[in-house]
Amino acid sequence: NVQHFDSKIIGARYYNSQNFYDTTDIIPLRDSVRHGTHTASIEAGREVAGASVFGLAQGIARGGISNARIAVYKVCWAMGCSIADILAAFDDAIADGVDIISASFGMSAAYTFTDDPVAIGSFHALKKGILTITAAGNYGPLCAPISNVSPWLLTVGASTIDRKFVTQLALGNGKTFMVSNSYLPYSNFCRPRNFHL
Template sequence: MQAYVVYMGSAPEDEYLTTSMQTSILQQVIKQRVSMADSLIRSYRKSFNGLATKLTDEEAEELATMQGVVSVFPNRILHLQTRRSWDFMGFSDTVRRYPTTESDVIIGVIDGGIWPELPSFSDEGFGPAPKKWNGACRGGKNFTCNKKIIGARFYTSSPEASARDEVGHGSHTASTAAGNAVKNASFFGLGQGTARGEVPSARIAAYKVCSQKGCESVDILAAFDDAIADGVDILTVPLGSSDSKDLFDDVVAFGSFHAMVKGILTVNSAGNNGAAGPLAVSSVSPWMLSVAASTTDRKILSKVVLGNGKTLDGFSVHPSTFKGKRLPIVYGRYVSTKCAPNEAGMCSESYLDSRLVKGKIAVYDQFIGNFEARNASAAGVSVLNDQSDNVSVTPQTHT
């Protein structure tokens, strides 16, 4: 038995009729096996008609044949997919703005939550929430909305029981869309300037559907159901599957369709697979705006000067204290423990001999370990790139 999503199309205007319909079809299938309370996970009835419930495979197949049921599919785990960017795309600070009109725009962010204390989300200078707003601030423990973040809900069962962002993705995407202008922002001291969102005067409603393990289908549909009824003007949904799904099995497609019917545009990330051909895009519904990543005209580079005088350029961030220092270089495969050179070559956990790495720059074929090089007391890390496309790692501080 597992969780299934049962999608039943548009909801009747009478919410009682929607509830009765859901109860009736579910009781016909589960019969006396379990109670309704034990089987039902969620009911979607504000903006469309559907439910999430625990079923056996046989019950799911039977339910899919019943009148009024559009689709039945298993609950799935979906995944989350610089200040110079706006200038590069021709949307600089000098573009004429309409703060009064923009302040009436509500952007719903279906993501991993939000961190309300960040300067990007300060409500200084904001007036009351737009009158059309029908939502609520149900952010959970230690969470307070303001005139910028006018609404928050959470659906995950994370220990925090809060709409707070656990991994930073939700705060990142929300600030990209509508973050305030924040002066003196930088990336480890580099690229200093003013960071801002596309529409700094807009309001934000955060719907947390993702935790560190991913984003469940049943929660994503619940967020769509609430957001549409809450009165958002636009939805940003930067999450999805690793590949495109049939429209009848795609919760983002279902939710965005009903948003479109209400005049709400859903902006969905195209995917995280890079330039892998026509199947790289996972967001294919015709009623959504699918957005892919763009290049930019700025790179943060670091130079490595070898002992023979040859200089190598790479994408990197390093402290200024490295200037003028000569450090020995060691290859990961030659500083392994447990007789496992392949794992050491990829900086895998517990495969580096700290006696051979300490105070040196370690060179790896791939970088899949988070802090293994730091734990082994390496002074720096260099990752080889033998691919036609650039490889990248997430910068992390190692002190």
């Protein structure tokens, strides 16, 4: 439904000063890898009935602030993200008067505050009363360092939950077992798997 999306996305800009385009990119503003769509749904997705993870935990899914509107500032491409583009997007978002900035990307390790475009841009945003929310890093689910560490950021990361999902495991020899794992279908690589037979 086009009208449904027209009222959700209220602005869109893209930046590519370094020509980071690749054949996999959709130019200029479409989400080639669905990362932006995924993170936007976490933040501002409307209610969707019948959502599940491969049939588990079926129910209603919704974003944190489901009535929020989205302004898109696309800075990352298949070949990378330019520091100049990140800073330009922060400047534009501040000038556009957004309420919150979500920067759901991270470097391979923490940079010094004076070299980190997210730290610099978010500092200027906070001076204008705009909070920036960032991803802890972008190298999960493997154990990895947190890259967005500036004290003026709200940095979030994935975690496990205390729910158990029980399902049937069928072996090639015809035997079946009931198994549970609090984090299906992916395992937490930072600690041993939690299967119970």
